[in-house]
Structures are given as C-alpha cells and as structure tokens.
Amino acid sequence: MDLQPTEDKRLIRDTARRIAADRLAPLAERLDRGEGRKEFLSNLKLLAENGFCGLNVRADYGGSEAGPVGFALAIEALAEGCASTAVTLSVTNMVGEIIQACGSEEQRAEYLPKICDGTWPAAGFCLTESGAGSDPAGMRTSARMDGNGWVLNGSKLYITSGEIAGLFVVWAVTDPDAPKGKGISCFLVEADTPGVIVGPAEKKMGQTGSATNAVTFEDCRIPASAIMGDVNDGFRIAVGELAGGRIGIASVALGIARAAMDLAIGYVREREQFGRKIADMQGVQWMIADRETELEAARLLILQAAALKASGAPFAKAASMAKLYATEAAQRATYTALQLHGGAGYIRDYPLERLARDVRITTIYEGTSEIQRMIIARETLR
Incomplete structure (x- = not known):
C-alpha cells in the first residue's frame, strides 16, 4: 500500500497549513480565552470557500472530492494551528459524508451545498445522551409519527458546534419495542426548526473555541421527508x-x-x-x-x-x-x-x-x- 500523498493531496495539505499558519494559529489563544468569535466564524467561512467543508463530498454537490486521505491530511494541518477549528471542520465533514452516503437525492441536493459553501458555519452530529454515551443504543430521544410528519422529543449532550450549526443529524428511537439498537432512525433537522433548543456552551477544560452544547427537542415537528435512510435502520x-x-x-x-x-x-x-x-x-x-x-x-x-x-x-x-x-x-x-x-x-x-x-x-x-x-x-x- 503506497501511503505517500499524491500531488493533489499535498496541495490540500499545504493549503491547510498556510491557512492554519496565517489565520488559525494567531487566533487560537484568544479563542481559548473566550474571545474572537467573529474571527472564528470568518475563518470557517474562508475554509468553506477553499473546499474544506466538503472534503469527501462530490463536486456536483459543492464538495472538493479530496477523499479520506486528503481529509486526514487537511484536518491534521488545521489542528496544528487551532484544535477548536479543526474539530469543527472534522464534525462538519462527517455530517456531509453521512448525507452523501445515506441521504436521498433530494436531501443531498438541499443540504450538501449549504454545508460545503459555508452557508451554515457548521453542522452537528446529535447522537450522545446523558445515559447513552459509549452505549448509544441506549438512547431515549424518541420520534413518533403524527399525521404526515414526525415529532421529536429528547435531549442530546456534548454536541460539537451546537450553537453555530445550521443542520443536525439526529438519532431517535422510532420503535421502542424493538430489540436494543434495532428501533432507531436517523433524521435531518434544521437548527431553526421550532422545538429545537440549544443550551449554553459547556465550560470545558480545553478546545474552548469549539462550542459544545446540549441540544433539546421539545415536540419538534419535522416532515416525513426528514428521515434519512430506512425507518429503524439508523443505528x-x-x-x-x-x-x-x-x-x-x-x-x-x-x-x-x-x-x-x-x-x-x-x-x-x-x-x-x-x-x-x-x-x-x-x-x-x-x-x-x-x-x-x-x-x-x-x-x-x-x-x-x-x-x-x-x-x-x-x-x-x-x-x-x-x-x-x-x-x-x-x-x-x-x-x-x-x-x-x-x-x-x-x-x-x-x-x-x-x-x-x-x-x-x-x-x-x-x-x-x-x-x-x-x-x-x-x-x-x-
């Protein structure tokens, strides 16, 4: 297996290093002190404009098609400058990959361009709960059919970029009688949907520039089209x-x-x-x-x-x-x-x-x- 980066992967890495040195590293200390939020968001927009928010997303959806190796090299280079920015990009890219792999064509066309071009500063991955961390199959957040849509109720914990995300991928129990891990479905929920409540940022030991929030769903109504993949196949x-x-x-x-x-x-x-x-x-x-x-x-x-x-x-x-x-x-x-x-x-x-x-x-x-x-x-x- 040849693990030497190709020329295009080296270009991605070198571009990430340049942005990290010029923009991310000078801001990292201020972010750690709870300052520089405007500049942080500006840096996220710059990274999106340079293709770093859709590294493994197809070009026809706005991605840069850098692939997993390009993704790894880019995230490492960005983390050398600012870990908080790098983890924000890592999670945003993960959400984009989930939608590309598991979403419908309509979901891909609707959401991937907004992730890739920085319309949304970030995207969130809502899996962990207070009683379901290392054991996500034990989650209690629920989704039930009501008319022509779903109603979400529950709370997710430690969500990276919760307060700046424009879109969340959310896992919820749709069949409480199914064996553990078998009755869970996956949904796409826009952050401004009524019933989505983002809690205050956690006071963390490190990576303080990356906001980590609880995200609660209170009778949050989403359309039937919000489900991603098959019902009960989310785990x-x-x-x-x-x-x-x-x-x-x-x-x-x-x-x-x-x-x-x-x-x-x-x-x-x-x-x-x-x-x-x-x-x-x-x-x-x-x-x-x-x-x-x-x-x-x-x-x-x-x-x-x-x-x-x-x-x-x-x-x-x-x-x-x-x-x-x-x-x-x-x-x-x-x-x-x-x-x-x-x-x-x-x-x-x-x-x-x-x-x-x-x-x-x-x-x-x-x-x-x-x-x-x-x-x-x-x-x-x-």
Missing part, C-alpha cells in the same frame, strides 16, 4: 459513520501533538543549561526520538485507515487502531513537549499548557480509548 448508519469520524479525531490529535513537538524542538535548540544547549543532552534527545517515532507511527496508521476507506474496503478496525494509538501518543508527545519546556511550559505565556488541555479530550470523544480497544479486540477475534 447501523451511526456505527458506520463513527468509524470515519475516528480518522478525523486521530488527525486532530496528531496535529496538536505535531504543534507541541515543533515548539519543543525549537525550544531545546535555544535553551541552555549547564553551559550547553539542552538539545545536546542524550536524555532530551531520547525523549524527542521516542515521541517522533510514535507520531510517525500514528500518521501511518491514520493514512492506512484513510486509504482503506478510500478503496471501499472494511476500515473500522483500522480506524479504531488509528484513533487509539494516535490520541494516546499525542497525549505523551504533548506532555513531553511541556516537560522539555520546564516551568515555562506550565505558564500561559507559552502555548504548551493550552495544547496539553486541547489534546486531552481526543481520547474521549468519538469513542473513548477503551471503546476502541473493545472494537479492535472484537474485530480481531471475530
């Missing part, structure tokens, strides 16, 4: 699309870790102790060597999962491996980078403490490390 859609989302989160983690290690490498080259550069000390060199090896291994796992997805081959196990390894390796790399900065790494004047907070969530969302281990073991033992 299969969720499981399938989460695997693709894990490639995105693995890429976010790798980008954060890459930014941290680049800062650390620059720092140790300049910092002197005991009369010499600390980069000349073997202990420091070994710390860097271990982390660089792990990050390169993470990149190869991500690219392998993306290449399998692009080829149409089964990729769930590879995606879980990539997500597990990349996010755990990113934790180690970011904390090593902070350690190499010494006390300076703990001070907010340096970006390391923000990067350490930003990377922490990557082992949790889109499936915890523990869930990834369960998937890998299940697929191996099958």
Whole structure:
C-alpha cells in the first residue's frame, strides 16, 4: 500500500497549513480565552470557500472530492494551528459524508451545498445522551409519527458546534419495542426548526473555541421527508459513520501533538543549561526520538485507515487502531513537549499548557480509548 500523498493531496495539505499558519494559529489563544468569535466564524467561512467543508463530498454537490486521505491530511494541518477549528471542520465533514452516503437525492441536493459553501458555519452530529454515551443504543430521544410528519422529543449532550450549526443529524428511537439498537432512525433537522433548543456552551477544560452544547427537542415537528435512510435502520448508519469520524479525531490529535513537538524542538535548540544547549543532552534527545517515532507511527496508521476507506474496503478496525494509538501518543508527545519546556511550559505565556488541555479530550470523544480497544479486540477475534 503506497501511503505517500499524491500531488493533489499535498496541495490540500499545504493549503491547510498556510491557512492554519496565517489565520488559525494567531487566533487560537484568544479563542481559548473566550474571545474572537467573529474571527472564528470568518475563518470557517474562508475554509468553506477553499473546499474544506466538503472534503469527501462530490463536486456536483459543492464538495472538493479530496477523499479520506486528503481529509486526514487537511484536518491534521488545521489542528496544528487551532484544535477548536479543526474539530469543527472534522464534525462538519462527517455530517456531509453521512448525507452523501445515506441521504436521498433530494436531501443531498438541499443540504450538501449549504454545508460545503459555508452557508451554515457548521453542522452537528446529535447522537450522545446523558445515559447513552459509549452505549448509544441506549438512547431515549424518541420520534413518533403524527399525521404526515414526525415529532421529536429528547435531549442530546456534548454536541460539537451546537450553537453555530445550521443542520443536525439526529438519532431517535422510532420503535421502542424493538430489540436494543434495532428501533432507531436517523433524521435531518434544521437548527431553526421550532422545538429545537440549544443550551449554553459547556465550560470545558480545553478546545474552548469549539462550542459544545446540549441540544433539546421539545415536540419538534419535522416532515416525513426528514428521515434519512430506512425507518429503524439508523443505528447501523451511526456505527458506520463513527468509524470515519475516528480518522478525523486521530488527525486532530496528531496535529496538536505535531504543534507541541515543533515548539519543543525549537525550544531545546535555544535553551541552555549547564553551559550547553539542552538539545545536546542524550536524555532530551531520547525523549524527542521516542515521541517522533510514535507520531510517525500514528500518521501511518491514520493514512492506512484513510486509504482503506478510500478503496471501499472494511476500515473500522483500522480506524479504531488509528484513533487509539494516535490520541494516546499525542497525549505523551504533548506532555513531553511541556516537560522539555520546564516551568515555562506550565505558564500561559507559552502555548504548551493550552495544547496539553486541547489534546486531552481526543481520547474521549468519538469513542473513548477503551471503546476502541473493545472494537479492535472484537474485530480481531471475530
């Protein structure tokens, strides 16, 4: 398997790096302080204009057709500049892919162009509930037929971009008597639909520039055409699309870790102790060597999962491996980078403490490390 990016994929990556350096990185600190919301939205619009909101969406729907490998490279590059922006783009792209894969032609034509061109700043993925996180089949949000439409009731938790999303993909129980996971359907719900209530942003440890909200549905009426795919077949859609989302989160983690290690490498080259550069000390060199090896291994796992997805081959196990390894390796790399900065790494004047907070969530969302281990073991033992 050739994992070297093609020329067009390198162009996507390089464009993402340029935007990350010019627009995202200078804003990241202000976003972390709860400032710069207008600039954040402007950056999302710029990214949409450059094709980053529909990386794996067909051109006739407004997408850039970069494919899963291009998506992974782009998200990693964006995360080097700002994790909050990168995760926003990752989830928005995931929603676009779900609609392309599972939506009707009418749904694709109606919604994909608005996602791809930035008409909506973001799109939301409404699966998790307070009692259904790692076990989404245990959800309680319901949808019942009423006349010629559906009525949604329930609440979703920890929804990325909830307050800026223009469209939500929502999972709800449509047959409460069906076996667990078998009576769930998937719906497309526009954010301005009466009965959609977006809660205040959660106060988070990291990635504070990316709003995370509860989204509640109170007698929310949607047309019969809002259902995506077949009735009671929604859980299969969720499981399938989460695997693709894990490639995105693995890429976010790798980008954060890459930014941290680049800062650390620059720092140790300049910092002197005991009369010499600390980069000349073997202990420091070994710390860097271990982390660089792990990050390169993470990149190869991500690219392998993306290449399998692009080829149409089964990729769930590879995606879980990539997500597990990349996010755990990113934790180690970011904390090593902070350690190499010494006390300076703990001070907010340096970006390391923000990067350490930003990377922490990557082992949790889109499936915890523990869930990834369960998937890998299940697929191996099958």
